[in-house]
Amino acid sequence: MTLAGLPGQTARAQDLDQGKSAQKLFAGGCSTCHRSPRGLAKGRISWTLSNFLRQHYTSSPESAQVLTVYLQSVDAPPAKPKPAAARRGRPQTAGASSPALRPPAPVPRR
16 A cells, blocks of 8 residues: 655644643643652753753753743742841841840940
């Protein structure tokens, strides 16, 4: 059996991921096996992760990059809170966790 194409017609590839948000890409291709996107980037550099996703899970380099940025953003560690004294603009004394308590004004002598 032979297949013959019609003359003058060409097949065009269609990007099924085009225009989808990263969350939709994850829901459509990853959520079957992974409950959450957290931890999937595992500290990989962008190029490595994007290349892996392109080869195995997405239909275009653009989709792989969008998904890479999303996975790395949800994998980023939360920002460390600043100490209270630094937020108020006062330098914190070395070795002390909080400044010594003092009265608000000098105590009058009797």
